[in-house]
Amino acid sequence: MYLIWKVTFVIILITTCRAFADDDNHEMEEFLKREHSLSKPYQGVGSSSSSHWELMGDAMVTTEQVRLTTDMQSKQGAVWSRIPCHLRDWELQVHFKIHGQGKKNLNGDGLAIWYTKERMQKGPVFGNQDLFTGLGVFVDTYPNEEKHLEAQKTRYTTRTQRIFPFVLAMVGNGSISYDHERDGRPTELGGCNAMVRNLNHDTFIFIRYVRRRLTIMIDIDGQHEWRDCLDIPGVRLPQGYYFGASAVTGDLSDNHDVISLKLYQLTVLRSETEEKEEEDEITLPSVDNMDLLKMGENEEGWSSIAMFFTILFSMLGCFLLIVVGLIVYSHWNENRRKRFY
Numbered sequence: 001m002y003l004i005w006k007v008t009f010v011i012i013l014i015t016t017c018r019a020f021a022d023d024d025n026h027e028m029e030e031f032l033k034r035e036h037s038l039s040k041p042y043q044g045v046g047s048s049s050s051s052h053w054e055l056m057g058d059a060m061v062t063t064e065q066v067r068l069t070t071d072m073q074s075k076q077g078a079v080w081s082r083i084p085c086h087l088r089d090w091e092l093q094v095h096f097k098i099h100g101q102g103k104k105n106l107n108g109d110g111l112a113i114w115y116t117k118e119r120m121q122k123g124p125v126f127g128n129q130d131l132f133t134g135l136g137v138f139v140d141t142y143p144n145e146e147k148h149l150e151a152q153k154t155r156y157t158t159r160t161q162r163i164f165p166f167v168l169a170m171v172g173n174g175s176i177s178y179d180h181e182r183d184g185r186p187t188e189l190g191g192c193n194a195m196v197r198n199l200n201h202d203t204f205i206f207i208r209y210v211r212r213r214l215t216i217m218i219d220i221d222g223q224h225e226w227r228d229c230l231d232i233p234g235v236r237l238p239q240g241y242y243f244g245a246s247a248v249t250g251d252l253s254d255n256h257d258v259i260s261l262k263l264y265q266l267t268v269l270r271s272e273t274e275e276k277e278e279e280d281e282i283t284l285p286s287v288d289n290m291d292l293l294k295m296g297e298n299e300e301g302w303s304s305i306a307m308f309f310t311i312l313f314s315m316l317g318c319f320l321l322i323v324v325g326l327i328v329y330s331h332w333n334e335n336r337r338k339r340f341y
């Protein structure tokens with residue numbers, strides 16, 4: 001028992017030290033990159049070929065927003081940057097709005113933010129192509145799988161059931177398919193729930209990519225507070241990909257608006273070892289330890305199994321001790337008795 005405490009203490013000590021070191025060494029500065037940003041008054045967007053942004057499908061520009069889809073069935077629209085991004089560390093601040101007539105869960109399908117090799121491709125993943133190469137962050141407003149299960153009179157346990165809208169991130173390498181019927185669960189990096197529909201205040205998503213760490217935060221409560229959504233190290237994204245946003249409606253619909261996409265270059269100090277670690281150029285998107293990530297999802301399941309075995313072995317251990325104790329005691333007793341006779 002003492003050993004366990006000692007080990008725990010050392011682990012806590014190491015992690016706190018590392019956390020402090022992290023703060024000291026990595027102060028960041030940020031610069032808005034206008035050539036990668038989209039904001040009011042959207043000069044030339046959708047009308048000029050010299051604009052940095054290009055519209056697609058049903059997307060249209062008004063004075064207030066870039067409307068990717070209106071609140072009508074079977075629409076799809078997108079806006080794509082024309083300029084590949086060669087920054088190493090960046091943060092994309094997405095100001096968006098999703099609103100419509102539909103009541104809860106009678107609206108769809110959602111909006112996606114992209115950093116991909118491909119651009120201006122129509123398809124089934126929130127209006128963009130499947131088998132994409134790069135990062136997709138989805139604001140999924142319709143629970144396809146939950147609805148399907150409901151129809152079959154089954155459902156997820158309360159632990160795994162999700163509340164929609166749900167923000168989900170996925171990294172594709174050109175051969176991984178997004179499973180629309182399952183809301184992308186099989187290929188997700190993670191995500192969080194985000195009640196973003198029909199709000200009167202501004203809603204934001206922040207996508208930060210620093211030292212190969214992908215962090216997603218949301219600000220949707222109108223309090224100017226960022227809430228953690230996802231934070232994953234070891235995400236390998238090549239440079240020179242395009243930013244974009246897309247949205248789609250089906251039988252159900254919503255207005256999907258992008259008010260601004262602001263890209264900030266982050267200047268990050270790296271230690272020599274970190275520089276070494278990131279020396280090799282990334283050519284294909286991937287995520288380190290994707291298997292472990294998948295296992296993490298079942299964490300609660302695993303820990304209850306672990307708990308079961310811990311208790312089982314503790315009980316066996318106690319039992320063994322008692323048995324040994326009894327044997328020793330009876331031996332000692334016998335010897336004592338022998339001495340007396």
Ligand SMILES: *[C@@H]1O[C@H](CO)[C@@H](O)[C@H](O)[C@H]1NC(C)=O
Pocket residue numbers: 173175176284290
């Ligand atoms: C893409 O990722 C999948 C799943 O991780 C993997 O099986 C496949 O080999 C990868 N494709 C390439 C071209 O590396």
Ligand SMILES: [Ca+2]
Pocket residue numbers: 109140141142143144180183
């Ligand atoms: Ca969905």
